[in-house]
Amino acid sequence: MAANPAPHLARRPRVVLVDLAGVLHVGEQAIPGAVDALARLRAAGLPLRFLTNTTRTPRRTLVAKLQRMGFAIDEDELQTTPHAAQRLVRERGLKPLYLVHPDLVAEIGPSADAPDAVVMGDMGPHLDYAQLNAAFRLLMAGGAFIAMAKNRYFMEEDGLSLDMGAFVTGLEFSSGVQAEVVGKPAPAFFHTALAELGVSAADAVVIGDDLHDDIGAALAAGIPAILVRTGKFRVGDDADAAIRPSLVADDFADAVTRLLAVG
Amino acid sequence: MAANPAPHLARRPRVVLVDLAGVLHVGEQAIPGAVDALARLRAAGLPLRFLTNTTRTPRRTLVAKLQRMGFAIDEDELQTTPHAAQRLVRERGLKPLYLVHPDLVAEIGPSADAPDAVVMGDMGPHLDYAQLNAAFRLLMAGGAFIAMAKNRYFMEEDGLSLDMGAFVTGLEFSSGVQAEVVGKPAPAFFHTALAELGVSAADAVVIGDDLHDDIGAALAAGIPAILVRTGKFRVGDDADAAIRPSLVADDFADAVTRLLAVG
Numbered sequence: 462m463a464a465n466p467a468p469h470l471a472r473r474p475r476v477v478l479v480d481l482a483g484v485l486h487v488g489e490q491a492i493p494g495a496v497d498a499l500a501r502l503r504a505a506g507l508p509l510r511f512l513t514n515t516t517r518t519p520r521r522t523l524v525a526k527l528q529r530m531g532f533a534i535d536e537d538e539l540q541t542t543p544h545a546a547q548r549l550v551r552e553r554g555l556k557p558l559y560l561v562h563p564d565l566v567a568e569i570g571p572s573a574d575a576p577d578a579v580v581m582g583d584m585g586p587h588l589d590y591a592q593l594n595a596a597f598r599l600l601m602a603g604g605a606f607i608a609m610a611k612n613r614y615f616m617e618e619d620g621l622s623l624d625m626g627a628f629v630t631g632l633e634f635s636s637g638v639q640a641e642v643v644g645k646p647a648p649a650f651f652h653t654a655l656a657e658l659g660v661s662a663a664d665a666v667v668i669g670d671d672l673h674d675d676i677g678a679a680l681a682a683g684i685p686a687i688l689v690r691t692g693k694f695r696v697g698d699d700a701d702a703a704i705r706p707s708l709v710a711d712d713f714a715d716a717v718t719r720l721l722a723v724g
Numbered sequence: 725m726a727a728n729p730a731p732h733l734a735r736r737p738r739v740v741l742v743d744l745a746g747v748l749h750v751g752e753q754a755i756p757g758a759v760d761a762l763a764r765l766r767a768a769g770l771p772l773r774f775l776t777n778t779t780r781t782p783r784r785t786l787v788a789k790l791q792r793m794g795f796a797i798d799e800d801e802l803q804t805t806p807h808a809a810q811r812l813v814r815e816r817g818l819k820p821l822y823l824v825h826p827d828l829v830a831e832i833g834p835s836a837d838a839p840d841a842v843v844m845g846d847m848g849p850h851l852d853y854a855q856l857n858a859a860f861r862l863l864m865a866g867g868a869f870i871a872m873a874k875n876r877y878f879m880e881e882d883g884l885s886l887d888m889g890a891f892v893t894g895l896e897f898s899s900g901v902q903a904e905v906v907g908k909p910a911p912a913f914f915h916t917a918l919a920e921l922g923v924s925a926a927d928a929v930v931i932g933d934d935l936h937d938d939i940g941a942a943l944a945a946g947i948p949a950i951l952v953r954t955g956k957f958r959v960g961d962d963a964d965a966a967i968r969p970s971l972v973a974d975d976f977a978d979a980v981t982r983l984l985a986v987g
Binding site: 586588598613614622634 | 889
C-alpha cells in the first residue's frame with residue numbers, strides 16, 4: 462500500500478488508461494503479475510481503455526496476441542493509432558500515401574493514386590528507402606505529413622529497439638515539414654478515450670512505461686499518470702527534473718495495488 | 725563578366741575547391757558547359773580539389789564515372805568522406821561498426837567484431853532496419869557516433885532524393901547521441917584540402933550547389949564560396965537571409981568565367 466500517494470492520486474480514478482507494450486507485456490511475454498492485476502482492476506469495476514502507439518500490428522491481431530497471454534481485453538477497449546489516423550484522413554478528405562507495415566495494409570486500406578499526404582506508421586523490418594524517398598518527394602511538393610507515432614524506442618524481448626520516431630524525425634529534417642503526430646503524446650489521442658468514457662481528465666489515470674510519450678503527455682493533458690519500472694523504463698526516468706509522475710510503481714501489478722488502495 | 729563581384733572575390737583565388745554532384749554532373753549526365761569550364765580552370769593553372777559528401781560510391785568508381793563524362797580528374801584530387809572517416813577511425817583507434825553501401829565495403833574494410841563506434845555512410849537503397857537497430861543499440865550502450873555526412877537531400881536524374889542526413893538525425897533523435905560529421909559542413913574537411921594545397925582559407929574558393937553544407941560551411945571556415953543554380957539549388961536559396969554566397973552563378977561554367985575575370 463502506498464504510504465504517501467502523490468497528490469494527483471489523492472482520489473481514486475474513475476477510469477484507467479493503460480499502455481500495452483512494456484506495461485502488460487514485452488514481445489510475446491506477459492509481464493509477471495500483470496494478467497492477475499488486470500483481473501483485479503476489472504473486479505473493481507473500473508472502465509478501461511488500452512492506448513497503444515504500436516502500429517506494426519492490426520487491432521485484431523493485437524487483441525488475439527494479448528488474449529493468448531491471458532489478458533481479458535475486448536477489441537472495443539483497444540485504441541490504436543492506425544484507427545485514429547484513418548479517422549483523421551477521412552475527416553479532412555486527405556488522399557493518403559500510406560507508409561506502413563505490410564501486416565497493416567489490409568486494415569488501413571490502399572494508398573491514393575495521386576496522394577496529397579504522407580501517413581506514416583512503423584514499417585519495422587520492412588523499412589524501405591524507395592518508400593521513404595517517395596514520401597520525401599511528396600512532402601517537398603507540399604504534401605501534408607501525418608505520423609501515427611513518433612516514439613524513440615521500445616522494448617523487445619532482446620532489448621531496446623529503434624522506433625518509428627527516428628524516421629519521422631529524419632523526414633522532418635530533410636523535407637523541412639513537421640509531422641502532425643496522431644498517437645501519444647498528442648493530447649487528442651487521450652481526449653478521444655476520455656470522451657468515449659464520458660469522464661474528465663482529472664477522473665482518469667494513465668499507466669505507462671514511456672516517460673515522455675505516456676507520462677509527460679498525460680500530465681500535459683491534465684491526466685494523473687503512473688510510471689512503471691518495466692519495458693522501456695531506464696534508470697533515472699523516475700528522477701527526471703521536468704516530468705514528475707503522479708506515482709512511480711515497480712510494475713503494473715504494483716500500480717494496480719496502489720491505485721486501488723487510494724480511498 | 726561580373727559587373728559587380730562580391731567583396732570576397734575581390735582577388736582571384738589561388739586554388740578552387742569544387743563540389744561534384746549537382747555542380748559538375750547530375751547522375752550520369754555532365755551539366756552543360758561543365759566539361760569545358762573545368763578545362764578552362766586547368767588551363768589557368770589553378771590547383772583543384774574535388775570535395776564530395778557522396779558516400780555510396782568508392783573513389784575509383786567515382787573517378788571513372790567522371791572521366792566517362794569527359795572530366796579530366798585525377799584520383800588524388802578527389803577528397804571523399806569515407807577516406808576521411810577511415811583516417812579518423814585509425815587516428816582514434818576506434819573499432820567501427822560500418823553502416824555503408826555494399827559497394828563501399830571493399831574500400832572501407834570490415835566492421836570490428838566488438839565495435840565501439842557507429843561509422844555511418846549512405847546505404848542508399850540498401851537501407852536496412854536491422855543494421856540501423858544494431859547501430860542504435862551500440863549508441864545506447866555508449867558507442868561513439870561518426871557520420872560521413874549529414875546532407876538533407878541531393879539531386880538525382882529524376883528529382884531531389886532523400887540523403888543520409890535523415891537517418892543520422894533519426895538515430896540522434898532516438899539514441900540522444902549527437903553524431904560527429906566528417907564531411908561538409910565540418911570545417912576540418914575543408915581544412916584538410918587547404919593544408920594539402922598549402923594555402924590559407926582566404927586564398928581558396930568553394931563552388932557548390934548546397935546552400936548549407938557547401939556555401940554556409942565554407943563561409944564559416946573563412947573560405948569565399950560561389951553558389952551555383954544547378955543540382956539541388958532551389959528557388960530562394962540565393963536570397964537566404966542568413967547565408968550570403970560571395971557570388972551566385974547560373975552554373976559551373978558561369979562560375980568559372982566570373983572567377984577567372986577577377987583580376
